[in-house]
Amino acid sequence: MLKTHYDIVIIGGGIGGLMCAWRLAEKCPDASVAIFEKGEDINNRRCPIVSGQAKSCMRCKSCAIMEGLAGAGAFSDGKYIISHEYGGWLPEFLPGQTVVDYIEQADRILVSCGATTERFQPDDALKKLCLAHDLHMQQAVVKHLGTDANLETMRRMVDQLRGKCAIFTHAEVTDVQADSRTLVVRLPDGEHTCTAENIVFAVGRAGSGFFSAWCARNHVELHNNQVDVGVRVELPAIVWEDFSKKIYEPKIWYRSKNYGDVTRMFCFNERGQVVTENTGGILTVNGHAYRDPAKKTENSNFALLATMRFTSPFREPIAYAKHVASLANLISGGSVLVQRLGDLEQGRRTDEKRLHDSTTRPTLRAVAGDLSLCMPKRQLDDIIETLHALDVIAPGTANHDTLLYGVECKYYSARPETEDFELKGYSHIYAIGDGAGFTRSLAQASANGLYLADKLARGRI
Structure with missing residues (x-):
C-alpha cells in the first residue's frame, strides 16, 4: 500500500538501489524506505528467448533482460570486479581505497545471499605477452557469478529486503517535483503521488533517458560520457x-x-x-x-x-x-x-x-x-x-x-552536477549508479549504493 510520505524513496530497483536499501535497513531500521521499479518483480522476469518460448526478440513491452527488479545486472553474466581501476568513474569522486572497501562490503552481502567466493587473480605473464604486441590488458581480481547463479543471488537479496522496505513493481515514476520533493508514480491502478524527505535516482541504463530529460527540465547541468x-x-x-x-x-x-x-x-x-x-x-x-x-x-x-x-x-x-x-x-x-x-x-x-x-x-x-x-x-x-x-x-x-x-x-549516461552525489541546487535529491554516469559495473554500482546509504544514515535520514 502506497503511503503519502517516506523518509527515502529510491527510483529504480537495480543493484545500486538494492544495496542502498539494504544498508539503510541495517543502519536505520525505523526509517520508511520505498523502492519504485517500473519493470517486473524478479520472480516474474522471463525472457521468451531465454525460456525457449521464442527464437527471436518479441519486443515485449518491458524487456525482461533490461528492466525489472534487480536491474539489467540480474541477467548479466555476473562479473564482479574488485578494483577501482575500471568499471566506472567512482574514483573521480571518492578515494580509490574507499571504492575498493565498499566493493568488498557489497561482495560480502552478495556472498551472504549465495554468491560464489571463487576469485580469479591477475596474471603478469599474460599481461607481458600482450604488451609485447602493443596490446594493453587491464588487470583486477574478478569474480564470475554466472548468469544463472547471479539471478538466484539477486532473488535471495530481494527476498531478504521484502518486509524491511516497501518494494513496488510496475511502478513508473513519471515526474519528480523537486521543490516539494513530490513523486508522481504510475501504478497498475492509476496515477498516485507521494512525498519523500530524500529521493535517490538509481535508474540504471534503462532509465537514463528519463533521468536526463528530468535534469534538462530542472536545469541540472549534464556532462556527456563516452x-x-x-x-x-x-x-x-x-x-x-x-x-x-x-x-x-x-x-x-x-x-x-x-x-x-x-x-x-x-x-x-x-x-x-x-x-x-x-x-x-x-x-x-x-x-x-x-x-x-x-x-x-x-x-x-x-x-x-x-x-x-x-x-x-x-x-x-x-x-x-x-x-x-x-x-x-x-x-x-x-x-x-x-x-x-x-x-x-x-x-x-x-x-x-x-x-x-x-x-x-x-x-x-x-x-x-x-x-x-x-x-x-x-x-x-x-x-x-x-x-x-x-x-x-x-x-x-x-x-x-x-x-x-x-x-x-x-x-554511458550523461553525468549530472553533484556535490557528494547530491544534485547541485537540490538538497536531499541524489543520483547514483550507471543511469547517472558514475558507474558501469555491478561492483561500482553496488559500492555507490552503499556509500550513499551510509551518508544518509550519518545524517539520520
Whole structure:
C-alpha cells in the first residue's frame, strides 16, 4: 500500500538501489524506505528467448533482460570486479581505497545471499605477452557469478529486503517535483503521488533517458560520457582458454595504427551465449555465461567496441549509438545482424548458406547480413584491425568463420552536477549508479549504493 510520505524513496530497483536499501535497513531500521521499479518483480522476469518460448526478440513491452527488479545486472553474466581501476568513474569522486572497501562490503552481502567466493587473480605473464604486441590488458581480481547463479543471488537479496522496505513493481515514476520533493508514480491502478524527505535516482541504463530529460527540465547541468559502438564476437572457446582459465576475463585495449582510435575487448563470456537486448525498442546484442555446466556452449564471446568521445557542438552521443543500432534493426527486418569476419573482409554479405557452412555455430538466431551497411567505416576498420592484433596472442581470433553480431553499444549516461552525489541546487535529491554516469559495473554500482546509504544514515535520514 502506497503511503503519502517516506523518509527515502529510491527510483529504480537495480543493484545500486538494492544495496542502498539494504544498508539503510541495517543502519536505520525505523526509517520508511520505498523502492519504485517500473519493470517486473524478479520472480516474474522471463525472457521468451531465454525460456525457449521464442527464437527471436518479441519486443515485449518491458524487456525482461533490461528492466525489472534487480536491474539489467540480474541477467548479466555476473562479473564482479574488485578494483577501482575500471568499471566506472567512482574514483573521480571518492578515494580509490574507499571504492575498493565498499566493493568488498557489497561482495560480502552478495556472498551472504549465495554468491560464489571463487576469485580469479591477475596474471603478469599474460599481461607481458600482450604488451609485447602493443596490446594493453587491464588487470583486477574478478569474480564470475554466472548468469544463472547471479539471478538466484539477486532473488535471495530481494527476498531478504521484502518486509524491511516497501518494494513496488510496475511502478513508473513519471515526474519528480523537486521543490516539494513530490513523486508522481504510475501504478497498475492509476496515477498516485507521494512525498519523500530524500529521493535517490538509481535508474540504471534503462532509465537514463528519463533521468536526463528530468535534469534538462530542472536545469541540472549534464556532462556527456563516452559512447562505445561495435560488435559481439563469437568463436570457439578453445581459442581464448589460455586466458579465460587463468583470469576469466581478458580485458584488452588496442590503439589502431590507422586512426589512433581505442578499441576495447571486454565483457568476455567463456562457453556462453550471445543474447538480444531491447532498450527502448532498439535491439542490440550482449553476452551471457552460466555456471551450470549443462548450460555451457562450445563457444566464447566478447564485446569489441570502438570508443568515441564527441566534442562541441554535438551533445547526443547516446542518440548516435542508438541510431547506428536502429540501422541494423532496419536492415535485418527488426532483428540483429550476424556476419562472418571473412565475408566482411571480402566485402560480401553473409547469407544463410554461408552462415550454415560456418565452422563456428551461432548461439543466437540472428539475421545473416552485412554490417558495413549499418556501421560507420571507421569503427569497422578499427574492429578488423584489432581482431588481427588479438589474433597474434590468441591464434584463431581472426579466422574466416569468426562471427560478428551487430550492433553492440555501451552508452554511458550523461553525468549530472553533484556535490557528494547530491544534485547541485537540490538538497536531499541524489543520483547514483550507471543511469547517472558514475558507474558501469555491478561492483561500482553496488559500492555507490552503499556509500550513499551510509551518508544518509550519518545524517539520520
